[in-house]
Amino acid sequence: MASKLTTSNRAGWAFAFPGFGLLAMFIVVPFFFAFYLSLTNQRLISPNPTEFVGLDNYRSLLSISVLSIEPEVDDAGAVVRNEDGNPKYPRVRTFTRNNPEYPQYAGMREWFRWHSGDTAKVVVATDVVFWKSLRNTLMFVLVVAPVQGAIALGLALLINQRLRAINIYRAIYFMPVVVSIVVVSLLWRFLYAEEGLLNSILGALSFGMFEGRDWLGDPDTALGAIKAMSIWQAVGFHMVIWLSGLQTISPTLYEASSIEGASKWQTFRYVTWPGLRNTAVLVLIVITMQAFALFAQIDVMTNGGPLDSTTTVVFQAVERGYGKQDISGGSAISVVLFLIVLTISLIQRYLTREK
Amino acid sequence: MATVKLRDLRKSYGDVEVIKGVDIDIADGEFVVFVGPSGCGKSTLLRMIAGLEDITDGTLEIDGQRVNDLEPSKRGIAMVFQSYAIFPHMTVRENVAFGLTINKASKAEKEEKVAEAARILQMEHLLDRRPSELSGGQRQRVAIGRAIVRDPKVFLFDEPLSNLDAALRMDMRMEIGKLHQDLDASMIYVTHDQVEAMTLADKIVVLKDGKVMQIGAPMELYHEPANLFVAGFLGAPSMNFLDVTVHAVNDTTVTISSDSLDQIDVPHKGRSFTVGQAATLGVRPQYLHPAADEVGRLHGKVILTERLGSETVIDIGLADGSKVIAALAEDSIQIAGTDVNLDFDPNQAHIFPETR
Numbered sequence: 001m002a003s004k005l006t007t008s009n010r011a012g013w014a015f016a017f018p019g020f021g022l023l024a025m026f027i028v029v030p031f032f033f034a035f036y037l038s039l040t041n042q043r044l045i046s047p048n049p050t051e052f053v054g055l056d057n058y059r060s061l062l063s064i065s066v067l068s069i070e071p072e073v074d075d076a077g078a079v080v081r082n083e084d085g086n087p088k089y090p091r092v093r094t095f096t097r098n099n100p101e102y103p104q105y106a107g108m109r110e111w112f113r114w115h116s117g118d119t120a121k122v123v124v125a126t127d128v129v130f131w132k133s134l135r136n137t138l139m140f141v142l143v144v145a146p147v148q149g150a151i152a153l154g155l156a157l158l159i160n161q162r163l164r165a166i167n168i169y170r171a172i173y174f175m176p177v178v179v180s181i182v183v184v185s186l187l188w189r190f191l192y193a194e195e196g197l198l199n200s201i202l203g204a205l206s207f208g209m210f211e212g213r214d215w216l217g218d219p220d221t222a223l224g225a226i227k228a229m230s231i232w233q234a235v236g237f238h239m240v241i242w243l244s245g246l247q248t249i250s251p252t253l254y255e256a257s258s259i260e261g262a263s264k265w266q267t268f269r270y271v272t273w274p275g276l277r278n279t280a281v282l283v284l285i286v287i288t289m290q291a292f293a294l295f296a297q298i299d300v301m302t303n304g305g306p307l308d309s310t311t312t313v314v315f316q317a318v319e320r321g322y323g324k325q326d327i328s329g330g331s332a333i334s335v336v337l338f339l340i341v342l343t344i345s346l347i348q349r350y351l352t353r354e355k
Numbered sequence: 356m357a358t359v360k361l362r363d364l365r366k367s368y369g370d371v372e373v374i375k376g377v378d379i380d381i382a383d384g385e386f387v388v389f390v391g392p393s394g395c396g397k398s399t400l401l402r403m404i405a406g407l408e409d410i411t412d413g414t415l416e417i418d419g420q421r422v423n424d425l426e427p428s429k430r431g432i433a434m435v436f437q438s439y440a441i442f443p444h445m446t447v448r449e450n451v452a453f454g455l456t457i458n459k460a461s462k463a464e465k466e467e468k469v470a471e472a473a474r475i476l477q478m479e480h481l482l483d484r485r486p487s488e489l490s491g492g493q494r495q496r497v498a499i500g501r502a503i504v505r506d507p508k509v510f511l512f513d514e515p516l517s518n519l520d521a522a523l524r525m526d527m528r529m530e531i532g533k534l535h536q537d538l539d540a541s542m543i544y545v546t547h548d549q550v551e552a553m554t555l556a557d558k559i560v561v562l563k564d565g566k567v568m569q570i571g572a573p574m575e576l577y578h579e580p581a582n583l584f585v586a587g588f589l590g591a592p593s594m595n596f597l598d599v600t601v602h603a604v605n606d607t608t609v610t611i612s613s614d615s616l617d618q619i620d621v622p623h624k625g626r627s628f629t630v631g632q633a634a635t636l637g638v639r640p641q642y643l644h645p646a647a648d649e650v651g652r653l654h655g656k657v658i659l660t661e662r663l664g665s666e667t668v669i670d671i672g673l674a675d676g677s678k679v680i681a682a683l684a685e686d687s688i689q690i691a692g693t694d695v696n697l698d699f700d701p702n703q704a705h706i707f708p709e710t711r
Contacts, residue, residue, distance in 0.1 A: 255407050256440035260454040261428025274444040
C-alpha cells in the first residue's frame with residue numbers, strides 16, 4: 001500500500017541520509033581531502049600558514065635513480081684496493097651532498113647497490129624508507145595473496161563435507177578472524193619471542209639442535225614471521241567465502257562426473273575449480289587489498305623494524321602523518337597507495353574477465 | 356546391452372526404510388519405466404542402480420554380475436539427470452566428450468564418438484556452443500549425448516523431461532522412444548508422469564512407499580490393474596471409484612450395489628469376496644456413458660461439463676455425495692443440474708476387495 005511515507009521523495013532521502021552521510025564523512029571527504037593535502041606543505045600542528053607546493057611531496061617521495069661510481073684510482077691510473085682485494089669507492093655522499101656537478105642526486109641516500117665489473121651501481125632515492133616500505137608491502141602481497149588463498153581453499157574443501165561435528169572444525173578455523181588483530185598480534189609476539197613457544201617447540205622437536213632465534217628482531221625473519229601470522233589470522237575469512245562458492249555448485253554435476261569415473265583431481269579440475277571462478281576473483285581481489293593495507297600487525301609487533309625490514313606503505317603513511325606530524329607527506333603516500341591498489345585491481349579484473 | 360536383476364533390494368536412512376524389498380527383472384534391450392507419486396522411492400531406486408546411493412540390503416546384478424559395491428563408473432551405466440547436469444563452462448563438444456577426456460581417450464576417438472552421438476541426436480550444429488546458449492531441450496540432448504558416448508550397458512533416465520515445457524516434452528519423449536529403437540539398449544526411466552510411462556515403456560513398474568505395486572506391460576496395467584492404487588494411478592482422467600456392498604459371490608462374478616448404483620454382476624477376476632463385505636468398484640471415465648433408454652444403472656446429477664472438442668468430460672454428483680467423471684468420445688452438451696443415468700459394460704469394471 002502506497003502511504004505518504006513510502007512515496008515521498010523527501011522521506012527516501014531522509015532514510016538514505018545516515019548511510020550516505022557516514023560514507024561521505026569517513027570515506028569520500030577524507031579521500032579528496034588527502035588528495036588536496038598531498039599538494040600542500042600542511043603539517044599536523046603548525047603556526048605557519050599552509051602553502052600550495054604542487055607535486056613537491058610526490059617528487060621527494062618517488063625520486064629514485066641509479067648512480068654509477070667508478071673506483072678510486074691512484075696516480076698511476078691503477079684501481080685502489082683494500083686488503084681483501086676489493087676496489088675502493090668514493091663515498092656516495094660526495095655525489096649527493098653539495099656537489100654542484102650532480103644536482104640531480106642532491107639530498108638522495110643509498111638504498112642498495114650492485115657491481116658491474118669494477119663499476120658500482122648505486123640505487124639512490126630521496127626517500128629510501130618509503131621505497132623499502134613499498135618493497136616490503138609488495139613482498140608481503142606476493143606471498144600472502146596466493147598462499148592464503150590456496151590454504152583457505154584447501155580448508156574450505158575439507159570442511160565442505162558431511163561429517164559429524166563438522167561445525168566444530170568450521171568454528172575452529174574461523175575463530176582467529178573474530179579475534180581482534182591487535183590481540184592476535186600481541187599473542188604472536190609472545191610466540192615469536194626468543195624465549196617463546198615457537199622456539200621451545202622447535203628446540204624440543206630437534207632435540208635441542210635448534211638454538212632459537214629472535215624471530216621479530218632479525219631483519220631476515222621478521223617480515224616472514226609477520227606473513228605467517230597474517231595468513232593464519234585471516235585464512236578463516238576467505239575459507240568461508242570459498243565455502244559459499246563451493247556450495248553453489250550443483251551436486252548433480254559431481255554425480256555426473258562420478259558416473260563418468262572422474263578421479264578426485266579430475267573432479268576438482270573439471271567441476272569444482274571452474275565453478276569457483278567468480279569466487280576466485282573475489283577472494284584474490286579482497287586478499288590483495290587487505291594485504292596492501294597491512295598496518296596493525298606492524299604497529300603492534302615491530303614498529304617497522306628492525307632496520308626498516310618490516311615497514312609498510314600504510315605504516316609509513318601513519319608514521320609520517322601523525323608520528324612526524326607531516327600530514328601532507330602521509331597524504332601523498334596514501335594517494336600513491338590508492339593508485340597502486342586501483343591499478344592492480346583493474347589488472348586483476350582484466351585478467352580474470354569472462355571471455 | 357545387458358540384463359538387470361534386482362533381488363529384495365532395500366534402502367534405509369537410519370531407522371527409516373525407504374525401499375522395502377524390491378524385485379525386478381529387466382531383460383536385454385528392454386525399456387522399463389519406474390512410475391509412482393513423489394516420495395515413492397523411484398528416484399532412490401534408480402540412484403541405487405547407478406551407485407549414487409548405497410544399497411542397504413539385497414542384490415543388484417547387471418549382466419549377471421553382482422555390482423552392489425562397484426563404483427558408479429564401473430557399473431557400465433550412463434545417467435541422464437532431470438537438471439541435465441551438463442558443465443556450464445564447457446562447450447557442447449567438451450561436454451559430450453567428458454567421459455572420454457576423463458579416461459584420456461585419443462583425439463581421433465573423441466572426435467569420432469562425439470560426431471556419432473551428434474548425428475544420432477541431430478545436434479551437429481550445436482557442438483561449439485556453450486550450455487548458456489542452449490534451450491532446455493537442447494541441453495537435455497547434450498546430456499543424452501554424453502550418455503551415448505559412454506556406450507553403456509544400461510541407460511538410466513531420472514525424470515529427464517520434467518524441466519521442459521509441455522510441447523517440448525512431447526517431442527523429446529518421442530525422440531527418447533526413437534533412441535531406444537535405434538540403440539536397442541536396456542533403459543530404465545523414472546517419471547511421475549503416467550503418459551510418459553504408458554507411451555515409452557515395454558514394462559512399467561508402479562511403486563508406492565518403497566514397494567512394487569505391479570509390474571507389467573502398459574496395456575496390461577491399464578486393463579488389468581492388480582490393486583486400487585495401480586487402477587487409480589494410471590489413466591487420465593483417473594478411474595472412478597464407488598463404495599459398494601457385496602450381495603452375492605458367484606462363479607466368476609460378484610453381485611454388488613450401492614445407494615446410487617443398481618444391482619449389477621461384475622467379474623471378480625479371482626479375487627475373493629464375502630457376502631456383506633464393503634468393496635470398491637472402479638470404472639474408467641471412458642467406459643461411462645449416458646444410458647440411451649433413460650434407465651442407466653448409475654444415478655446422479657450433472658455438475659460441470661468441460662468440452663475439449665475431441666471429448667467431453669462431465670462431472671457427475673451421485674446420491675451418496677461422491678463424484679464420478681464420464682469422458683464421452685464426442686462433443687456433447689450436458690446442462691448442469693439435470694438428472695443423468697449412466698451405464699457401463701460390467702466387463703470393463705474392476706472390483707477390489709479393499710476400501711479407499
